[in-house]
Structure formats: structure tokens, C-alpha cells
Amino acid sequence: MTLTISKVPLSAIEEAKKLAAWTAVDKHVLPEHKVIGIGSGSTVPYVVERIVAQGPEVNKDRVFIPTGFQSKELIVDAHLSLGDVEQYPIIDVTIDGADEVDTELNCIKGGGACHLREKVLAEAADTWIIVADYRKNSQVLGTTYTQGVPVEVAPFAYAKVLQNLHHIGSPNAKLRLAKMKAGPVVSDNGNFVIDAPFDAEKMKDPYPLLAQIKMLTGVVEVGLFCHMAKAAYFGNQDGSVTVKWHDGKVDQIAGPQS
Numbered sequence: 001m002t003l004t005i006s007k008v009p010l011s012a013i014e015e016a017k018k019l020a021a022w023t024a025v026d027k028h029v030l031p032e033h034k035v036i037g038i039g040s041g042s043t044v045p046y047v048v049e050r051i052v053a054q055g056p057e058v059n060k061d062r063v064f065i066p067t068g069f070q071s072k073e074l075i076v077d078a079h080l081s082l083g084d085v086e087q088y089p090i091i092d093v094t095i096d097g098a099d100e101v102d103t104e105l106n107c108i109k110g111g112g113a114c115h116l117r118e119k120v121l122a123e124a125a126d127t128w129i130i131v132a133d134y135r136k137n138s139q140v141l142g143t144t145y146t147q148g149v150p151v152e153v154a155p156f157a158y159a160k161v162l163q164n165l166h167h168i169g170s171p172n173a174k175l176r177l178a179k180m181k182a183g184p185v186v187s188d189n190g191n192f193v194i195d196a197p198f199d200a201e202k203m204k205d206p207y208p209l210l211a212q213i214k215m216l217t218g219v220v221e222v223g224l225f226c227h228m229a230k231a232a233y234f235g236n237q238d239g240s241v242t243v244k245w246h247d248g249k250v251d252q253i254a255g256p257q258s
């Protein structure tokens with residue numbers, strides 16, 4: 001993978017991702033921040049691009065912690081210093097993508113099967129920030145991301161966890177299968193992923209659901225991130241950025257020009 005972002009005009013959605021990422025970096029990745037978590041997904045290359053643009057002087061004393069293979073490649077390709085959460089269990093700020101975000105900043109994450117490491121880096125961070133395009137900005141989780149809650153499981157336990165998920169209200173929960181390989185998706189941690197859709201009633205209040213799924217033996221991590229984010233930045237089609245804060249405040253701001 002290469003960090004180079006093509007010079008051809010970006011589509012509206014790519015522009016929205018870039019707006020969100022650049023704005024969040026400008027506001028939250030400050031010169032005094034030395035340990036920075038880099039999340040996963042399609043918006044994160046723009047996060048790294050904007051951090052690189054802060055210049056070699058500020059970046060030379062920083063270390064960057066990845067949430068998986070993709071972000072590790074982004075850090076290495078950008079010639080930034082790579083670290084690990086084992087060495088740096090306290091992170092100044094982590095910026096990450098999301099599959100969907102509700103009004104209380106609860107998120108579905110794990111569409112790319114990275115949610116275990118992402119949650120560790122979110123918890124390790126003094127400040128955890130979400131960046132996404134306008135399509136991910138929701139009232140209730142499961143409205144636009146309908147594939148279900150990603151549940152990472154120990155491979156040998158997947159059939160039992162699947163059965164238990166069917167029993168607790170997700171009759172359509174399915175093992176995630178790979179697209180270009182026969183068999184299941186295997187996470188960066190060597191585990192399987194189940195996608196478990198739940199009805200809106202359950203998704204309206206995701207914390208009890210998170211606790212219920214996490215209690216199932218064999219579950220490694222659940223792609224519901226509740227009460228963790230300080231703010232979520234959504235790039236809009238008109239060039240503005242919507243910022244939802246953890247205290248319920250919502251700002252509409254202009255995106256950066258360059």
C-alpha cells in the first residue's frame with residue numbers, strides 16, 4: 001500500500017472524508033502530542049496525509065501506533081516512526097474511522113475487522129476522535145450500516161457464539177466470509193468475525209447490548225464503541241464539517257482550504 005493520494009479530482013465522498021480528517025487533525029493533533037494512534041479505514045489515509053503536512057520538524061519526535069496492518073503500512077510509507085501499544089500504553093490522541101456513529105457518539109466499528117486493536121488504542125488514548133463522511137452520521141446505529149455488529153471470535157468457538165447470538169436476538173448473524181479467498185475472514189489477530197444484525201430497539205441503547213455480547217464465551221471483542229469518543233467529525237458534500245461532541249453539542253464549521 002502507498003500513502004500517495006491521487007492528484008485526479010476526488011469524488012464527493014472522498015472529498016468529504018478528506019475534509020473530516022484534515023479538520024480533526026488540525027484541531028486535535030497538536031505540536032505537544034508525541035504519541036499518536038492511527039486508526040483504520042478509508043478516511044485514515046487523509047489523517048496521515050495531514051499529519052505529514054505538519055512537517056518533519058514536529059513529526060521527528062513523535063511515535064505513531066497503528067490499529068492494524070493497513071495503518072502500519074500508512075505509517076511506514078509516510079516515513080513516520082512506528083511504535084506499538086505494548087511500548088506506549090498511553091497515547092495522546094488516536095484518530096480513527098467508523099462504520100456508523102449515533103447521536104451519543106456510540107459507534108459501530110469493525111467493518112474492516114480491526115475493532116479489537118482499535119478499541120485498545122481508543123482506551124489507551126487521552127483523546128479519541130472519529131472521522132468519517134456524512135453517510136456515517138446517524139441517529140440510531142444500524143440505520144445505514146445494516147451488515148450487523150462485528151464480533152471478533154476465537155476460531156474454535158465460532159459455531160457456539162453464532163448459536164448464542166441467534167438466541168439473544170440476532171437470528172441472521174453470520175460468519176464473515178472472505179471475498180477473494182474461500183473461507184472466513186481472518187483478523188490481524190488470527191480470529192474470525194461474525195456480523196450480527198440486531199433490531200432498532202436493541203441498537204437504540206447499544207451499551208447493554210455490548211455488555212451482553214461481550215459476556216458470550218469465545219467473544220474476543222465487539223465492534224460497539226460506547227461512551228468513548230470526545231468528538232466525531234463528518235465531512236459534508238457542501239464543504240462544511242459537522243462536529244458532534246461527547247456532551248451533545250453539535251457544531252457546523254467550514255473545512256480547511258489547504
Ligand SMILES: O=C[C@H](O)[C@H](O)[C@H](O)COP(=O)(O)O
Nearest residue numbers: 041042097110111112113114
Ligand atoms: O475495522 C475497521 C474499522 O473499524 C474502520 O474504521 C471502519 O470499518 C470504517 O472504515 P471505512 O472508513 O473504510 O468505511
